[in-house]
Amino acid sequence: MSLSFKVCVDCADPHLLAAFWAEAMGYEVEDHSAFIQTLLDQGFAPREAVTEVDGRLAWKTAAAVRDPDAPSDPRTGVGQGMRLLFQQVPEPKTVKNRLHLDLHYGPDDYEAQAARLETLGATRLGAYDEDGAKWILMADPEGNEFCAHA
Template sequence: MTLHWKLVIDCGNAPALADFWAAALDYRVEDPAPLIGRLLAAGQLTEDAVTEHDGRALFRGYAAIRHPEDPYDGTSGVGRGRRLLFQEVPEAKSGKNRLHLDVHSEPGGLDRLVSRLEDLGASRVSEVDKGPAGHWWVMRDPEGNEFCVA
């Protein structure tokens, strides 16, 4: 049985971080606007639970991205495969991540990928060279979450 999963990432600005990671991973930002419209019309959701980002209605405090080849529910916009959900929390990030993403380039494309991620808002932290074991960059996304690029 294939499991559906999502990795939840705490953040300060869910829509902005979803935009960054969608561009970084070539994922799709989920569009819950049709679901939000139905819930509002049915009185099951109040206007204060909704925000707008790039002309789309979103659940306030949340945004998600999905792998473009994975199935998704057309009525809710929710992916049924590999997903990242960004949820806003009041506290700032503190300390090192206990879990992080590794982003891999095509062979010979590390420098191009690192530059592209910097153009999207990421920053380099440190370069790691373990010889035959690997070479990668530790980077931070726009909110300071560490990830590796190899």
């Protein structure tokens, strides 16, 4: 039996990273506003757990992005395919990631995509060409490393 999963990323600003990664991957930020409003109306969620992002209700300490081509739960807005969840933690990132994402843009586009990611807030950390594999090591706006691959 296969298991569904999401990748969780600890961060300081989940909404900043959700917006960045949605753009980086061609994903969409999940819209939980209707579900949040239902929980508020029923008294199951405290108002202080909620904020407003781009005119929509959102959880203050978490945000997610999902594959726009995968199904989502119409009641909650949660994607049922590949997802990234960004969750706020009090401590800053202090060491190299033990896990990172490789974004495969292809040999004709990875340089241009790396430049685009820089305009979104990413930092270029280095470029590599090893054994026929080419990639650019980058960091997202909070310093989480990832690679833009050929």
